[in-house]
Amino acid sequence: MTKLSRNWFSQWSGDEKEVLYEVQGWPTNMVVDLESRTCTCRFWQLTSMPCTHAIVAIQDKNDKGPEEYCHEWLTMDAYRRTYYFNIFGKKKGSPAPVPPQVKIKPGRPTMNRRKDKD
Ligand SMILES: [Zn+2]
Known part of the structure; x- marks a missing residue:
């Protein structure tokens, strides 16, 4: 995103904050609002990660x-907390899944490749 932000130029609107x-x-x-974390392209609102325009404004x-403007749930800490109990979970008693049995159909098997119309 930072690389893509080179073609954009920011202009502070002159507000107090x-x-x-x-x-x-x-x-x-x-239009980027760094306080409410919004941009008119709506990428920031949808992904919780600053868009190219927001990065230009942040810079x-x-x-x-720019990383500090990302939502907390996009951090590695949040990722590790999410999977902390699952990755090292115990094996359950249920049997492992097995592939379906292959039934051999009667007659000689087709050797020619099925070609497309074109
Ligand atoms: Zn944007």
């Missing part, structure tokens, strides 16, 4: 790194 930025580029300009503000 210094959280609103207009990010200019092709095909249209975007312009220069208070925290």
Whole structure:
């Protein structure tokens, strides 16, 4: 995302909290709000991870790194907490799955490849 953000230029809107930025580029300009963590492209709202436009604004503000604007659930700590009890779980008593039995159909097996119409 940081690499993709090279073609965008941010412009602070001049608000008191210094959280609103207009990010200019092709095909249209975007509005980034660093406080509510939103962008008009809606990528940030959908993924909880800053989009290219947000990264340009974050770099312009220069208070925290883009990683710190990611949601907590995207961190390795959250990932490890999620799977902490499952990866090293005990084996259950149920039998392991087995593949289905192959039935050999009557007659000589087809040797020619089935070709497409075209
Ligand atoms: Zn965006």
